[in-house]
Amino acid sequence: MATETQDGTASAEAHAAGLPQFDLQWWPGQIAWFLIMFLVVLAFVRLFAAPRVGGTIEVREEKISGDIADARRLRDEAEAQAAAAAAETAQARAAAQRVAADARARAQAEVTAKLGEEEAKLAAKGAQAEARIATARDAAMANVAAIAADAAGAIVGKLTGRAASPAELAAARGS
Amino acid sequence: MAQQPAIDPMHQFLIHKVVSGPVFHVGGLTVDMSITNSVASMIAGAMILIVFFALTARREIVPNRGQALAESLYNIIDRVLVGPIIGHEGKPYVPYILSLFLVILVLNLMSVVLAIGNIGGLDLTFAVTSQLAVTATLAVLTFFSVFLLGFIKHGPKFLTLFAPSGMPWPMLFFMVPIEMISYFVRPVTLAMRLFGNMLGGHVVMSLFGSFVVALGIVALSGGVATLAFIPSVLSFTMIVALTGLELVVAVLQAFVFAALATVYLNEVVNLGHGH
Numbered sequence: 439m440a441t442e443t444q445d446g447t448a449s450a451e452a453h454a455a456g457l458p459q460f461d462l463q464w465w466p467g468q469i470a471w472f473l474i475m476f477l478v479v480l481a482f483v484r485l486f487a488a489p490r491v492g493g494t495i496e497v498r499e500e501k502i503s504g505d506i507a508d509a510r511r512l513r514d515e516a517e518a519q520a521a522a523a524a525a526e527t528a529q530a531r532a533a534a535q536r537v538a539a540d541a542r543a544r545a546q547a548e549v550t551a552k553l554g555e556e557e558a559k560l561a562a563k564g565a566q567a568e569a570r571i572a573t574a575r576d577a578a579m580a581n582v583a584a585i586a587a588d589a590a591g592a593i594v595g596k597l598t599g600r601a602a603s604p605a606e607l608a609a610a611r612g613s
Numbered sequence: 614m615a616q617q618p619a620i621d622p623m624h625q626f627l628i629h630k631v632v633s634g635p636v637f638h639v640g641g642l643t644v645d646m647s648i649t650n651s652v653a654s655m656i657a658g659a660m661i662l663i664v665f666f667a668l669t670a671r672r673e674i675v676p677n678r679g680q681a682l683a684e685s686l687y688n689i690i691d692r693v694l695v696g697p698i699i700g701h702e703g704k705p706y707v708p709y710i711l712s713l714f715l716v717i718l719v720l721n722l723m724s725v726v727l728a729i730g731n732i733g734g735l736d737l738t739f740a741v742t743s744q745l746a747v748t749a750t751l752a753v754l755t756f757f758s759v760f761l762l763g764f765i766k767h768g769p770k771f772l773t774l775f776a777p778s779g780m781p782w783p784m785l786f787f788m789v790p791i792e793m794i795s796y797f798v799r800p801v802t803l804a805m806r807l808f809g810n811m812l813g814g815h816v817v818m819s820l821f822g823s824f825v826v827a828l829g830i831v832a833l834s835g836g837v838a839t840l841a842f843i844p845s846v847l848s849f850t851m852i853v854a855l856t857g858l859e860l861v862v863a864v865l866q867a868f869v870f871a872a873l874a875t876v877y878l879n880e881v882v883n884l885g886h887g888h
Contacts, residue, residue: 458626459745459808464651466644468628468746471652475659476754479716484708487666491687492707494672494680501674 622819626743626812651747654739658719689868690714694875702882703875710878713755714871717742721811721863725856728818742866743811745804752803755874763881774880803873810866814859821855824848 587607594602602610631653634646648656669679676684690711695703724740741747763771775792776785828845831838 457745457812458623458628459743459812461628463643464628464645464649465746466639466642467646467649468651468744469750470644470646472655472741472747472750473754475655476712476716476751479659479662480709480712482663482666483712483715487670487683488687488708488711490670490672491666491683492691494670494676495684495687495691497672498674 622816622823625740625815625819628744650739651741651744654720654723654741655747658716658723658741661723662715662719686715686718687711690871690875694872698872698875699879699882703878706875706878706882709758710871710875713751713874714867717751717807717870718864718867720747721867722860724811724815725859725863728856740811740815742807743815745808748808749800749804751807751870752800755803756800756877759874759877759881762878763884766881767884771881771884774884799873799877803870807866807870810862814855814862818852818855818859821848821851825852 587604590607590610591602591604594600594607628649628651630647630649632648634648637644637646665679666683669683671677671680673680687707691707695707695710699706720741724738724742727738763774775789775796777788777792780788825845825848828841828848832841832845
């Protein structure tokens with residue numbers, strides 16, 4: 439390099455000495471073109487790309503959250519229905535149990551009432567029978583006394599040859 | 614060893630005219646609107662973006678790959694940066710931040726991916742984002758848009774940005790100048806960060822690329838020099854690894870630029886809330 443002294447080499451050396459980026463002759467053109475290019479991209483992004491891409495993302499998120507909300511609502515509805523059905527079942531079971539218990543109680547009461555009735559009937563019959571027995575016995579006892587008096591009179595008549603008066607008989611029986 | 618190619622990693626940043634265009638004289642400034650290799654890359658980048666979104670911005674509920682990619686790019690700005698940093702009020706600024714991100718991303722990626730053409734000697738690509746003129750334009754545009762927005766939204770109250778609240782007033786004599794310096798240095802750091810990252814990466818890749826060729830030519834001369842194939846192959850391996858790294862840097866720097874722009878925007882949109 440040192441042996442060459444041509445102009446081209448000199449300018450190349452001048453370039454090599456400093457960064458080409460600091461060569462100010464290209465700055466205005468680059469800046470102007472870059473601003474144009476950047477503004478075109480900015481307009482494109484502002485008017486087309488950003489609203490379209492951002493809008494799509496928002497639509498998707500709304501759809502997803504909407505779908506999730508729908509699913510959640512449906513699940514809640516199903517759960518509410520299941521709960522209502524369970525409540526109904528429980529109610530029905532309680533009603534059935536109540537009816538069964540009522541029937542049992544009624545049957546029990548009927549049985550008890552009948553039992554009481556029968557017992558009362560039996561007791562009344564027993565009492566009547568006892569009363570009948572008592573009258574029969576009293577009658578029999580009375581007959582026995584009469585028979586005894588008759589027998590005593592007959593015995594007295596046979597032994598004494600004379601009939602004993604009823605007063606004597608009554609007094610004898612009484613003693 | 615007659616004509617060894619000179620190792621000049623800066624050559625790739627040289628601008629040359631492709632199609633001559635009109636030259637305007639604005640004041641003392643000469644604006645050459647010629648299509649240079651830099652301008653051609655910018656236009657290609659813009660066209661890639663427009664064609665990509667025209668094809669992928671569909672309205673399907675179930676996205677295909679292209680639509681998913683477009684939506685991911687949008688979500689990086691909307692859900693990762695603007696949403697968490699600025700909040701709901703940041704929605705109107707998504708297109709601007711997204712444009713920043715996409716333009717830097719596509720230009721960065723083009724400068725790495727299309728560099729494959731350089732192997733065949735095709736000058737397909739040009740690292741537009743390693744041009745300070747371009748990164749400075751982006752940085753200054755962003756900075757002054759935010760600055761103007763601050764004054765439009767808050768008027769003179771915007772200047773309270775430089776006076777941190779809850780501070781004894783004598784401290785303000787120190788704090789206000791410091792805050793102002795750190796504020797107005799922002800466009801410089803924004804521009805230099807992107808410029809430096811892209812410049813450095815491309816210089817290193819170019820250096821290793823030169824080694825591959827130069828050492829390969831040396832090795833072809835035969836004899837002991839054949840051993841030069843070893844570093845040549847190693848350099849090639851390095852290029853492969855560096856290309857991977859540069860792809861990461863390309864995406865990361867686009868993200869960092871967008872993230873910082875979002876943070877700066879947040880100070881203006883939520884003035885006095887975030888401090």
